[in-house]
Amino acid sequence: MSVTAASGFAAAGVVAGLKSSGARDLALVQNRGPLNAAAAVFTTNRCKANPVLWSEQVIQDGVVSAIVLNSGGANCYTGAQGFQTTHATAEAVATELGVSAGDVLVCSTGLIGEQLPLDVLLGGVSSAAAALAPDAGLGAAEAIMTTDTRPKQSEYRSPDGWTVGGMAKGAGMLAPGLATMLVVITTDAVLTSEQLDRALRSATRVTFDRLDSDGCMSTNDTVALLGSGASGVEPDESDFASALTAVCRDLAEQLQADAEGASHDISIEVLNARSEDDAVVVGRAVSRSNLFKAAIFGNDPNWGRVLAAVGTTDAEFDPYGIDVAINGVQVCTAGQPDQPRELVDLTPRKVHVLIDLHAGDETATILTNDLTHDYVHENSAYAS
Amino acid sequence: MSVTAASGFAAAGVVAGLKSSGARDLALVQNRGPLNAAAAVFTTNRCKANPVLWSEQVIQDGVVSAIVLNSGGANCYTGAQGFQTTHATAEAVATELGVSAGDVLVCSTGLIGEQLPLDVLLGGVSSAAAALAPDAGLGAAEAIMTTDTRPKQSEYRSPDGWTVGGMAKGAGMLAPGLATMLVVITTDAVLTSEQLDRALRSATRVTFDRLDSDGCMSTNDTVALLGSGASGVEPDESDFASALTAVCRDLAEQLQADAEGASHDISIEVLNARSEDDAVVVGRAVSRSNLFKAAIFGNDPNWGRVLAAVGTTDAEFDPYGIDVAINGVQVCTAGQPDQPRELVDLTPRKVHVLIDLHAGDETATILTNDLTHDYVHENSAYAS
Numbered sequence: 001m002s003v004t005a006a007s008g009f010a011a012a013g014v015v016a017g018l019k020s021s022g023a024r025d026l027a028l029v030q031n032r033g034p035l036n037a038a039a040a041v042f043t044t045n046r047c048k049a050n051p052v053l054w055s056e057q058v059i060q061d062g063v064v065s066a067i068v069l070n071s072g073g074a075n076c077y078t079g080a081q082g083f084q085t086t087h088a089t090a091e092a093v094a095t096e097l098g099v100s101a102g103d104v105l106v107c108s109t110g111l112i113g114e115q116l117p118l119d120v121l122l123g124g125v126s127s128a129a130a131a132l133a134p135d136a137g138l139g140a141a142e143a144i145m146t147t148d149t150r151p152k153q154s155e156y157r158s159p160d161g162w163t164v165g166g167m168a169k170g171a172g173m174l175a176p177g178l179a180t181m182l183v184v185i186t187t188d189a190v191l192t193s194e195q196l197d198r199a200l201r202s203a204t205r206v207t208f209d210r211l212d213s214d215g216c217m218s219t220n221d222t223v224a225l226l227g228s229g230a231s232g233v234e235p236d237e238s239d240f241a242s243a244l245t246a247v248c249r250d251l252a253e254q255l256q257a258d259a260e261g262a263s264h265d266i267s268i269e270v271l272n273a274r275s276e277d278d279a280v281v282v283g284r285a286v287s288r289s290n291l292f293k294a295a296i297f298g299n300d301p302n303w304g305r306v307l308a309a310v311g312t313t314d315a316e317f318d319p320y321g322i323d324v325a326i327n328g329v330q331v332c333t334a335g336q337p338d339q340p341r342e343l344v345d346l347t348p349r350k351v352h353v354l355i356d357l358h359a360g361d362e363t364a365t366i367l368t369n370d371l372t373h374d375y376v377h378e379n380s381a382y383a384s
Numbered sequence: 385m386s387v388t389a390a391s392g393f394a395a396a397g398v399v400a401g402l403k404s405s406g407a408r409d410l411a412l413v414q415n416r417g418p419l420n421a422a423a424a425v426f427t428t429n430r431c432k433a434n435p436v437l438w439s440e441q442v443i444q445d446g447v448v449s450a451i452v453l454n455s456g457g458a459n460c461y462t463g464a465q466g467f468q469t470t471h472a473t474a475e476a477v478a479t480e481l482g483v484s485a486g487d488v489l490v491c492s493t494g495l496i497g498e499q500l501p502l503d504v505l506l507g508g509v510s511s512a513a514a515a516l517a518p519d520a521g522l523g524a525a526e527a528i529m530t531t532d533t534r535p536k537q538s539e540y541r542s543p544d545g546w547t548v549g550g551m552a553k554g555a556g557m558l559a560p561g562l563a564t565m566l567v568v569i570t571t572d573a574v575l576t577s578e579q580l581d582r583a584l585r586s587a588t589r590v591t592f593d594r595l596d597s598d599g600c601m602s603t604n605d606t607v608a609l610l611g612s613g614a615s616g617v618e619p620d621e622s623d624f625a626s627a628l629t630a631v632c633r634d635l636a637e638q639l640q641a642d643a644e645g646a647s648h649d650i651s652i653e654v655l656n657a658r659s660e661d662d663a664v665v666v667g668r669a670v671s672r673s674n675l676f677k678a679a680i681f682g683n684d685p686n687w688g689r690v691l692a693a694v695g696t697t698d699a700e701f702d703p704y705g706i707d708v709a710i711n712g713v714q715v716c717t718a719g720q721p722d723q724p725r726e727l728v729d730l731t732p733r734k735v736h737v738l739i740d741l742h743a744g745d746e747t748a749t750i751l752t753n754d755l756t757h758d759y760v761h762e763n764s765a766y767a768s
Binding site: 045046047076077078079111112113114214216217218219288291294295297298300302303304305308309310312313320334335336337371372373375377379380381 | 428429430431432458460461462463495496497498499598599600601602603672673674675678679681682684686687688689691692693694695696697703704715716718719720721725755756757759760761763764765
């Protein structure tokens with residue numbers, strides 16, 4: 001059930017001392033091979049944190065020996081000093097593990113605009129390297145938590161003898177082009193970095209990229225996939241892609257379920273769009289409507305706010321030919337009231353909004369959350 | 385101080401009975417000429433309410449004799465029956481005033497997806513027509529309020545003898561391409577409908593279009609400008625445009641100050657952009673960041689959330705060359721921490737965020753609000 005589920009990996013989660021709470025705050029995952037294949041995708045935010053700038057270089061050759069992740073500070077907008085901190089962290093990991101710094105991915109999460117204390121980080125790297133173990137995935141998953149209330153892990157075991165395992169963190173700033181998330185996925189399947197990259201991009205496109213909790217895109221998002229080849233099994237590539245997508249979807253749903261302050265997990269399913277892009281654009285517009293999200297918090301099936309959001313997009317549809325159903329009740333048919341909104345039960349945490357555009361045959365589902373008092377509280381009372 | 389400040393106009397605000405509160409809910413403004421020149425702009429939402437579909441036709445010829453506005457229901461997504469309601473309302477006004485229904489603008493605001501009771505509306509039209517008076521602007525301004533806590537009026541008196549006056553409503557769903565607003569502006573200057581249209585578009589572009597309280601675009605927004613020519617004075621066209629812009633800005637700031645649940649009025653000023661569009665895009669991205677808005681509510685000058693929002697745009701800038709100042713304190717210079725964030729005082733209601741892109745010499749300011757518990761409460765506890 002973790003980043004160490006696949007063979008060939010060791011992990012550790014330690015207390016470096018970056019968090020004032022004294023909780024674990026530094027994680028290390030080592031790929032012990034025999035392969036060191038890897039792929040990664042990063043935030044599409046142009047304001048990227050130093051560890052993202054570093055890791056984008058590291059991943060170029062598709063070779064990664066280890067990944068080190070810290071909570072307690074984003075190391076973003078910290079200038080040359082901040083970049084040197086990232087570089088020194090990678091060097092320290094490389095020295096401890098006897099690998100090249102150029103094969104060490106670095107991830108950070110926390111407040112933007114504050115320098116990380118290098119000595120504290122380096123102490124944490126030493127402790128983590130000493131604690132590396134092939135069964136310490138949970139500790140690593142705990143060490144990357146910020147406002148997360150629980151660690152997030154997933155795994156898939158193929159009957160063919162290979163495994164995919166992963167861990168994730170992220171609770172706010174969850175928006176597309178990834179969300180504020182750090183995700184490490186490991187596999188012992190025998191795959192090249194090109195194969196891993198293809199599978200990772202196809203999986204994230206329909207999972208993490210469709211999670212939009214609060215419309216805010218982070219500066220630090222990273223999803224890394226490491227392949228050790230330790231199973232000795234070469235999987236069918238489409239089987240592997242399906243397994244990876246399932247693990248990514250499971251982790252994305254765990255992120256949604258733990259989103260800051262949320263009281264509803266909302267799936268916005270767009271049907272019969274002219275293109276998949278259109279379906280995504282429409283679903284995303286609804287997922288970003290504060291009025292719609294506040295209504296769901298108040299258990300108010302306000303379908304007018306759904307259509308008002310749909311109408312801001314340039315997707316193809318007849319504005320007066322759209323159907324909307326909420327939790328199975330068709331409240332709007334062809335742009336007119338249908339079933340009474342009072343029939344909709346919004347007391348369950350799971351909410352399903354179905355929007356039929358009648359414009360084609362493509363579909364997409366966006367995952368989001370409601371807008372609650374607790375969201376406002378968490379994001380106003382604490383700097384993060 | 386009102387829509388009847390300019391000569392040649394009469395107005396009324398009456399209790400038709402659309403609102404359960406028993407407050408005024410129907411307003412009528414009559415242009416008594418000698419001219420009946422007019423211009424109007426509408427929501428860019430593709431899901432337009434029936435009164436918008438109607439009024440877009442009415443304004444084609446630039447001739448408007450009267451405008452009737454109701455609160456208590458948006459008449460949006462109400463199908464053919466809803467359109468007939470709008471049409472019948474215009475016919476009733478036309479009959480009462482002895483004008484053509486094709487010269488009567490109709491505006492509605494309230495909940496989407498509910499039919500308006502036609503008999504109640506028509507009763508209100510009769511009462512309003514009987515109550516029309518050249519000093520009843522305030523009553524009209526009160527009748528268009530929804531969640532507004534106060535009526536919004538403005539006027540400008542030119543030393544050359546012409547006047548511009550206006551009223552507005554809007555408190556939520558305030559986003560670009562107008563906001564959830566109904567605005568009626570009147571003038572007794574002698575101008576053609578083409579001149580009015582030019583002036584109105586240039587004024588709304590830099591005022592109402594730059595108010596983005598909550599990122600949600602309404603289905604019903606209308607800004608109408610009626611010209612009676614009753615002053616007999618032909619103004620200098622640029623003087624008139626300036627006066628109209630000042631009235632629109634004043635009304636926009638009143639809308640911002642009364643936005644649902646807001647505790648801060650935030651001006652996001654973007655400096656040195658490559659183009660004005662770039663400046664608007666950047667300011668708008670920040671104005672739509674829930675994390676930034678929640679931080680301001682918590683008096684937290686979290687400039688990292690400003691830059692994280694800036695980085696989601698495709699405006700031209702060097703992500704590591706941006707300066708940010710909040711309420712006069714330069715917290716970030718060239719993408720690195722500058723003055724300590726503790727120096728920023730966010731206790732005043734007015735907040736000024738200055739973003740220097742160092743990419744050109746264009747500028748724009750977006751007006752927005754913070755994200756508060758009261759916003760969530762107002763938009764979850766009441767259907768609107």
